[in-house]
Amino acid sequence: MSLLELSTVDFKRYLHHAAHQLPQLEGWLVQDRHGTVLEASESPENLDPGWFSRLTPAPDHAEEWVQQQGEKTVITHIIKTDNDIVWARLSLALCGNIDDALEVSRFIRDSLNHEIALLYELNSMAVELSDRYEELHLIYDIDAQPLSYEKSQSAIKQLVKSCVDYLSVDFAYLWLPRQKIEIAQGADQPKRDEFQCVMSGCRQRFLDHVTASGEAFVGNSFDELARHGNELPYKITICPIKSREENCIGFLMLARMMNKSDFTNSDRNLLGAMAGKVTKAILSIYDDKTGLVKHEGFGHQLRRALEAKQNQSFHHSLILVNIDKFSVINDIMGFDEGDRLLLRVTHMLNDCIRNSDTLARLTGNTFALLLPNCSMQDAQKIGQKIIEDIxxxxxxxxxxxxNISCRAALSGLKHENQSVDRLLSNLNIALDIAREQGGNRLQIYSQYDTEQASRSVAMRWIGRIQEALRNNRFVPYYQPIVPLQPDDTDEPHGEILLRYIDDSGAVIAPGEFMFAAEHYHLMPAIDLRVIELVLEQLPRDTSGVWSINLSGQSISEPDFIKKIVERIELHGINPRRLCFEVTETTAIRSLSEAKLFIAELREMGCSISLDDFGTGLSSFSYLRELDIDYLKIDGSFIRAMAQDPTAHIMVKAIHKVGQSMGLKTVAEFVETDDLRQQLIDIGIDYGQGYLFSKPIPLAEFLKQGY
Known part of the structure; x- marks a missing residue:
């Protein structure tokens, strides 16, 4: 106890008692071991030097002594704790007989000893509580909020340790076989090791017992333990650890030596409370159905493997396994059968790996295996065995x-700059390729594989596209479609082209991200955003024709036409001023859907343009079935006209067919005066290309007053 803490003792209470009991009391003084005054009958600067200055040091080991100073007698007592850590000196100056004074002073001494000892004990408890604060805070956090993988792991270990620290037991033991968790705690290391060794031979019997009963168990004698098939030299209480579905997945046990006190129902209830906290920590980081590590925990272990790899020469491997058509099994066979299949696959995967490997369940039907110190050649053998076994x-x-099948993807942990997210993303790309190639195969990821590299680029674009949709990084550009024949209208006619603006302000054409948008079905969201941007910028009394592209995904999406109608009505734009472009490939691939979609748009008053015409193998036969207004000839034919007579003939033929059907023809990629003249000679109605104008932002075009 420090000087500050001693000064908190209310010595004045004792002074009042002494003054009341001893009329002859003339002064008193309390000092610490260094002579500093803690309390006095007067302020230290006013103390009578006659008795204060002449106090002699205490005799060796004396706890009480009397000094005579003229007519005054000074009684001195040492006040201290048993361990001599806290120490103070009480001195009383009196006149006359000291027999009564000794009795009173000794009472004060004993009372002060008792109070200071109590304060010291409380102070020690406060220090201990302070030391335990972080541990207890971690335990209480389990109830308050979800914990990270690392905190949950620490919490589980601390909970088991707390059983020993706070429940007055010799040993605490946690066993969760599916999670590969075994934690033994005890103050005595050799005895703890002996206890753990004994438990390894009987833990399965205890697990079977609590699984069958579903309840906590107390055994305080050899006879009680023998009735359950165990002969432990300890008194025990044991509580099951259960999953969310109330299945027993392990147990928490407390043990005392046989010469210690019995476990009571109160002990069993306390253990139940601790087991509940362990359960919450377990379920936060381990999958409830399979007992495997969840995604976050696997990412943590993979990250550690990557960090360790920088200082190691051996090779790690990583495998993802995806069960094919798992949702079909759940839908047709029922979720119970799906859960049983997961357990069978988990058991099979565990049989294929070593104890040093890590197996995790990342999603509903996707498992991950981290294989440290395992070459790609050995990992490939493991991957093939997994596919055969499943x-x-x-x-x-x-x-x-x-019948069950799966696909697997394999990658090595070779590069120091690899991240967990990038590794898993690459393997998911490989899984997609394996599925497209028929499944039931092992796909090895390689950064030099062109298809995988393009998929990897696409994956990186997903987040950028979603961010662009949220934060208006998509900007509509305008490129005019110019009349080539003198009798055509001078009203503006142009195509809306999409551009992406990156963080640096660079303008990126859709060719960079269209593959990603189509592969991950983001085109409907992009198309709808372009329509909204155009309608927001066009004046209500706009003239001319504004041509907007639509993807095949949008045409096939239910209610997309309804979304277009809602936005046109919201902005009050005349539908006759809008033209929607559909590529020939899209129309041919989904002919019935395209016909219905086109019919609904035309019914509103919108016009339709068939883009990239000439690329389909049966273009002319399909053209009769589509109710369109404009025929846009594929730019590859237009560009080739200057050198290839066959291209000139094709363009001329397309125009004649379109003209016979009452369609206006549009030539794309017109870049020279010679091409324009050839198109005019053929009779093409409109031209579009850099000869007339490069695309400019729609807002900039509208500012010109068109």
Whole structure:
């Protein structure tokens, strides 16, 4: 106890008691071991030097002594704790007989000793509580909020340790076989090791018992333990750890030596509370159905492997395994059969790997395996065995029968600059390729594979596209479609082209990100955003024709036409001023959907343009079935006209067919005066290309007053 803490003792209470009991009391003084005054009958500067200055040091080991100073007698007592850490000196100056004074002073001494000892004990407890604060805070956090993987791991270990620290037991033991968790705690290391060794031989019997009963168990004698098939030299209480579905996945046990006190129902209840906290920590980082590490925990271990790899020469490997058509099994066979299949696959995967490997369940039907110190050649053998083993499984439910297959992706941990997200993203790309190639195969990821590289670029574009949709990084550009024949209208006619503006302000054409948008089905969102941007910028009384591109995904999406109608009505734009462009490839691929979509747009008053015409193998036969207004000839034919007579003939033929059907023809990629003249001679109605204008922002074009 420090000087500050001693000064908190209310010595004045004792002074009042002494003054009341001893009329002859003339002064008193309390000092610490260094002579500093803690309390006095007068302020230290006014103390009578006659008795204060002449106090002699205490005799060796004396705890009480009396000094005579003229007519005054000074009684001195040492006040201290048993461990001599806290120490103070009480001195009383009196006149006359000291027999009564000794009795009173000794009472004051004993009372002060008791109070200071109590304060010291409370102070020690406060220090201990302060030391335990972080540990306790971690435990309480389990109830308050979800914990990270690292905090949950620490919490589990601390909870088991807290059982020993706070519940007055010799040992605490946690065993969760599916999670590969075994934690033994005890103050005595050799005895703890002995206890853990004993438990390894009987833990399965205890698990079977609590699984069957579903309840906590107390055993305080050899007879009680023997009735359950165990002969432990300890008194125990044991509580099951259960999953969310109330299945027993392990147990938490407390143990005392046989010569210690019995466990009571109160002990069992306390253990139940601790087991509940362990359960919450376990379920936050381990999958409830399979007992495997979840995505966050696997990412943590993978990150550690990547960090360790920088200082190691050996090779790590990573495998993702995806069960094919897992949702079909859940839908047809039922979720119970799906859960049983997950357990069978988990057991099979565990049989394929070593104890040093890590197996995780990342999503519903995707597993991950981290194989440290495993070459790509050995990992490939493991991957092939997994595919063969899972391929031998089947699920039967009544008359329903479903064979099981999977696909797997393999990558090495070779590069120091690899990140967890990039690694898993690359392997998911490889899984997609394996699925497209028929599944039931192992796909090895390589950064030099051109298809995988393009998919990797596409994956990186997903986030950028989604961010662009949220923060208006997509900007509509305008390129005019110019009349080539003198009798055509001078009203503006042009195509809306999409551009992406990156962080540096660079303008990026859709060729950079269109593959990603189409592959990950983001085109409907992009098309709708372009329509909104155009309608927001066009004046309500706009003239001319504004041509907007639509993707095949948008045409095939239910209610997309309804979304177009809603936005046209919201902005009050005359539908006759809008033209929607559909590529020939899209129209041919989804002819029935395209016909219905086109019919609804035309019914509103919009016009339709068939883009990139001439690329389809049966262009002319399909053209009769599509109710369109404009025929845009594919730019590859236009560009080739200067050197290839066949291209000139093709363009001329397309124009004649279009003209016979009452369609206006548009030539794309017109870049020279010679090409324009050839198109005029053929009779093409409109031209579009750099000869007339490069694309400019729509807002800039509208400012010109067109």
């Amino acid at each position: 391929g031998s499984l089947s699920v039967t439910n009544g008359e329903q029968h479903q």
